[in-house]
Amino acid sequence: MHLAYPAVLSALLFCTGLYGVLARRNAILVLMSVELMLNAVNLNLVAFDVWLSKAAEETLHSGQALTLFTIAIAAAEIGIGLAIVLAVHRNRGTADIDKLRDTAEGHEPDDPDDTESDTDSEARPADQAAGSGRTGKAEATA
Numbered sequence: 001m002h003l004a005y006p007a008v009l010s011a012l013l014f015c016t017g018l019y020g021v022l023a024r025r026n027a028i029l030v031l032m033s034v035e036l037m038l039n040a041v042n043l044n045l046v047a048f049d050v051w052l053s054k055a056a057e058e059t060l061h062s063g064q065a066l067t068l069f070t071i072a073i074a075a076a077e078i079g080i081g082l083a084i085v086l087a088v089h090r091n092r093g094t095a096d097i098d099k100l101r102d103t104a105e106g107h108e109p110d111d112p113d114d115t116e117s118d119t120d121s122e123a124r125p126a127d128q129a130a131g132s133g134r135t136g137k138a139e140a141t142a
Contacts, residue, residue: 003047003048007047013039013040014037016036017033018037020032020036026097027088031081034077038070041070042070045067045070046064050063
């Protein structure tokens with residue numbers, strides 16, 4: 001078999017996985033696409049190992065050994081990734097990557113309707129305005 005066949009198949013698998021990572025919104029589908037990309041790399045490693053072992057007298061099978069390491073790393077990545085996705089899904093109720101962007105505490109909302117304007121800050125109740133001594137000093141100096 002020629003080296004071009006597995007190389008072309010590997011390129012197609014990698015491009016499919018790259019499209020999946022860039023286009024998908026679901027975190028589980030993104031993890032599956034990363035796994036597809038890693039499998040394309042594994043196919044390349046094994047194909048080039050077989051091709052080089054035919055050309056050389058000594059066969060070390062280093063490509064196949066690297067493939068085993070890649071498979072082990074991919075299994076660990078999928079296990080940890082799925083655990084994180086399940087924990088986030090339990091807390092947030094979604095696995096959508098765009099909705100998980102704002103995970104920091106106290107982050108400003110992206111919606112301009114939800115932001116507080118200067119006129120709204122003057123109309124706040126007195127108990128909220130008196131919560132901090134620094135706000136009074138800032139209003140006095142302004």
